[in-house]
Amino acid sequence: MKNYTTILREYNLKATPQRLAIIESVDRFGHINIDNLYEEVKNKFSSISLATIYKNINSMISNMLLLEVKVPNQKSVYEMVKEQHSHLICDSCGAIVDIKINTSNIEESISKDYNFIINKSDVVFSGNCEKCR
Amino acid sequence: MKNYTTILREYNLKATPQRLAIIESVDRFGHINIDNLYEEVKNKFSSISLATIYKNINSMISNMLLLEVKVPNQKSVYEMVKEQHSHLICDSCGAIVDIKINTSNIEESISKDYNFIINKSDVVFSGNCEKCR
DNA sequence: CTGACTGCAAACGTTTTGCACGGTA
DNA sequence: TACCGTGCAAAACGTTTGCAGTCAG
Numbered sequence: 001m002k003n004y005t006t007i008l009r010e011y012n013l014k015a016t017p018q019r020l021a022i023i024e025s026v027d028r029f030g031h032i033n034i035d036n037l038y039e040e041v042k043n044k045f046s047s048i049s050l051a052t053i054y055k056n057i058n059s060m061i062s063n064m065l066l067l068e069v070k071v072p073n074q075k076s077v078y079e080m081v082k083e084q085h086s087h088l089i090c091d092s093c094g095a096i097v098d099i100k101i102n103t104s105n106i107e108e109s110i111s112k113d114y115n116f117i118i119n120k121s122d123v124v125f126s127g128n129c130e131k132c133r
Numbered sequence: 134m135k136n137y138t139t140i141l142r143e144y145n146l147k148a149t150p151q152r153l154a155i156i157e158s159v160d161r162f163g164h165i166n167i168d169n170l171y172e173e174v175k176n177k178f179s180s181i182s183l184a185t186i187y188k189n190i191n192s193m194i195s196n197m198l199l200l201e202v203k204v205p206n207q208k209s210v211y212e213m214v215k216e217q218h219s220h221l222i223c224d225s226c227g228a229i230v231d232i233k234i235n236t237s238n239i240e241e242s243i244s245k246d247y248n249f250i251i252n253k254s255d256v257v258f259s260g261n262c263e264k265c266r
Numbered sequence: 267c268t269g270a271c272t273g274c275a276a277a278c279g280t281t282t283t284g285c286a287c288g289g290t291a
Numbered sequence: 292t293a294c295c296g297t298g299c300a301a302a303a304c305g306t307t308t309g310c311a312g313t314c315a316g
Contacts, residue, residue: 014290016296049298054281070203072255088249106234110258116221120259122205125243127251147315149271182273187306
């Protein structure tokens with residue numbers, strides 16, 4: 001069990017029970033949208049309000065502890081900031097999988113060709129997963 | 134000047150003046166969000182309502198004439214369906230540029246490694262453009 | 267002529283805000 | 292203790308819907 005209290009403080013956020021429940025759920029699910037997060041946190045913290053979820057997600061994003069992933073035809077999902085990675089998302093079942101792909105040579109050639117400094121890559125492949133055909 | 138009437142009919146949409154103004158603006162801008170589109174179309178068609186913009190954007194997306202591009206920290210932009218491409222977006226000035234990159238080898242290895250059939254790639258690189266440093 | 271489209275206003279779902287209270291550091 | 296966070300309710304936003312009138316084909 002990770003020490004989420006320490007993590008929150010490292011990101012300049014007070015370690016309230018609500019925040020601990022939120023960050024624990026996000027980490028356990030890998031990616032989670034607002035509604036599922038709300039349901040999940042309510043299981044362990046029935047008094048929490050949706051406004052608190054929103055406020056905390058937003059402050060965690062501002063403080064770079066979480067990031068938002070925009071996905072086609074779905075609500076955004078939130079995940080902890082870890083190593084850079086891309087996403088595979090199944091159009092039928094909605095499952096999202098993290099994948100490691102090497103985009104560094106592509107990014108390098110873009111920097112050159114377009115004289116553009118890249119500091120973030122959002123890469124989402126949609127299609128059908130193994131189960132869903 | 135393209136014949137947008139013909140294009141609309143090819144996509145099974147009646148060629149109303151409102152639609153012609155919408156598709157012409159989207160095509161001229163390359164990518165445009167709802168608010169800018171509304172302002173733009175109003176210039177030539179002052180009586181148009183925002184609801185009409187929404188209804189038409191949605192039907193054009195359903196009929197595969199337009200597609201939605203979700204971008205970080207901004208509203209989605211809409212563009213005509215053309216060849217597959219990726220996007221470069223400047224965090225300072227918000228400019229969006231189409232770029233051609235070859236993702237086919239990446240997609241191929243993903244198909245193999247994850248046994249996943251890809252039918253859409255959403256690739257957005259964020260950073261700073263030439264002007265904005 | 268008929269079904270589809272428009273514009274308005276109302277409804278809806280989602281996210282943010284203001285404020286009084288409570289809890290962390 | 293001081294400030295930040297919480298929860299509630301209300302407000303603000305963005306988008307969709309219903310409907311009566313209009314128009315494209």
